[in-house]
Amino acid sequence: MQPDLFDKKAFQTDLIQWFKQNQRQLPWREDQDPYKVWVSEIMLQQTQVDTVIPYFKNFIDKFPTPTALAEADEQDVLKAWEGLGYYSRARNLHTAVKEVKEKYQGIVPEDRQQLSKLKGIGPYTLGAIMSIAYDQPEPAVDGNVMRVMSRVFRIDDDIAKQKTRRIFENLVREIISLEDPSSFNQGVMELGALICKPRNPQCQLCPVRAHCQAFQSNSQADYPVKSKQKKQKTLHYYVTILESQSGEFLIEKRPSAGLLAGLWQFPMIEQGEVDAQLLATFLEQTYKTKVLNTQKLESIKHIFTHLIWSIDVFHFKVADFSITESAQQLVSLADMKDYPFPVPHQKIIEQLNI
DNA sequence: AAGTCGGGGCT
DNA sequence: AGCCCAGACTT
Numbered sequence: 001m002q003p004d005l006f007d008k009k010a011f012q013t014d015l016i017q018w019f020k021q022n023q024r025q026l027p028w029r030e031d032q033d034p035y036k037v038w039v040s041e042i043m044l045q046q047t048q049v050d051t052v053i054p055y056f057k058n059f060i061d062k063f064p065t066p067t068a069l070a071e072a073d074e075q076d077v078l079k080a081w082e083g084l085g086y087y088s089r090a091r092n093l094h095t096a097v098k099e100v101k102e103k104y105q106g107i108v109p110e111d112r113q114q115l116s117k118l119k120g121i122g123p124y125t126l127g128a129i130m131s132i133a134y135d136q137p138e139p140a141v142d143g144n145v146m147r148v149m150s151r152v153f154r155i156d157d158d159i160a161k162q163k164t165r166r167i168f169e170n171l172v173r174e175i176i177s178l179e180d181p182s183s184f185n186q187g188v189m190e191l192g193a194l195i196c197k198p199r200n201p202q203c204q205l206c207p208v209r210a211h212c213q214a215f216q217s218n219s220q221a222d223y224p225v226k227s228k229q230k231k232q233k234t235l236h237y238y239v240t241i242l243e244s245q246s247g248e249f250l251i252e253k254r255p256s257a258g259l260l261a262g263l264w265q266f267p268m269i270e271q272g273e274v275d276a277q278l279l280a281t282f283l284e285q286t287y288k289t290k291v292l293n294t295q296k297l298e299s300i301k302h303i304f305t306h307l308i309w310s311i312d313v314f315h316f317k318v319a320d321f322s323i324t325e326s327a328q329q330l331v332s333l334a335d336m337k338d339y340p341f342p343v344p345h346q347k348i349i350e351q352l353n354i
Numbered sequence: 355a356a357g358t359c360g361g362g363g364c365t
Numbered sequence: 366a367g368c369c370c371a372g373a374c375t376t
Contacts (some may be wrong), residue, residue, distance in 0.1 A: 085360025
C-alpha cells in the first residue's frame with residue numbers, strides 16, 4: 001500500500017457518514033451498556049445477526065446484568081443458549097462474569113489488559129468492546145473487516161490463516177478514526193454485511209468505492225483469498241429412546257468438555273459398538289430392564305462444521321427401571337423443556353410429540 | 355499451525 | 366453441496 005495514494009480522512013468520513021445513515025436498528029445498539037455490547041459480540045461470533053436477535057433479547061431479559069448472569073445456574077445459561085451453537089461461548093461468558101462480579105464489583109472493566117484476560121474475550125471481542133462500549137481506537141478485526149480491507153487494499157494473504165488477522169489489525173490501527181472509532185469499526189462490519197458481501201458485492205452502492213483498489217481494477221471477486229477447509233467425516237450413531245411404562249424417558253448429560261458439553265441427550269451408541277439386532281439385549285443388560293416394544297423412528301442427518309452425525313433412532317418401551325448415576329434423569333415429555341438439548345435431539349423430541 | 359467447537363442462511 | 370457467518374481455545 002502506498003499511503004500517499006490513500007486519502008485516510010476522506011475514507012473515514014465517507015464510511016462513518018454512510019454508517020450513521022444506513023445502520024440497522026439492532027437491540028444491542030439501543031444504548032452503550034458494556035455488558036450488552038459484550039453479550040452481543042459473543043453471540044455474534046460465527047453467527048448471523050438475524051439468528052442472534054431473539055436470543056439476545058431473551059438473554060438480556062433473563063440476565064440483565066453481569067451479576068445476574070454470574071448468579072445463575074449453568075444449566076439455565078445453557079438453556080438460554082440452546083440452539084445457538086458453540087456452547088463454550090456461553091460457559092466462558094458465565095465464567096467471565098463471575099470474575100467480573102468478584103474482582104470488579106460487577107462492572108465490566110474498561111482496562112484493556114483486564115478485559116483481555118476474561119474467558120472468551122479474544123482479539124476481536126476485545127477490540128469490539130473497547131471501541132463500541134468505551135470509544136477507544138482499537139481494531140476489531142472479524143471476517144467482515146478482512147473481506148472489506150482485502151478488497152480496498154488488494155491484500156492477498158490467506159484470511160483462513162491465524163496470523164493474517166494481525167496484518168489487518170496493523171492496517172486498521174493506521175486508518176481507524178480517532179474521533180469515532182466505534183462508528184468506524186461498526187461501519188466496516190456493517191459495510192461487509194450489507195454491501196461488501198462475500199458474493200456479488202454491491203459496489204455501485206458502496207460509499208467507499210472511490211477508495212477501493214479492487215473496485216478500480218474490477219477485481220473484487222478475487223478477494224479475499226481464503227483456503228478451503230477439509231471435508232467433514234461422518235459418524236454413525238444409534239439413538240435409543242427408553243420410555244418406561246410410567247411414561248418417563250431416560251436422558252443423560254454429556255461430559256463437561258468437548259462437543260456439546262453440558263447438554264442433555266437421549267443415549268447415543270456408535271454404530272459398530274453394538275450390532276443393530278442386539279440393541280434391545282444390550283439395553284436390557286445396561287439398564288436392568290425389559291424391552292416390551294420397539295419402534296424405528298425417522299433417521300436424522302445433522303451437519304456440524306467439522307463432522308456429520310448420521311443417526312438411526314429407535315423408540316423402546318421398557319419395563320420400569322431405576323437410574324444409578326447423577327448424569328442420568330428420568331423425565332416426562334413435558335419436563336424436557338427445562339433441559340438444554342442439541343438441535344438433533346430437539347428434533348427427536350418433536351417426533352415424540354407427534 | 356492445525357484442530358475443535360453449532361447451527362442456520364444463502365446461492 | 367458448499368460456503369459463509371461481528372472467533373476463541375486447545376494441542
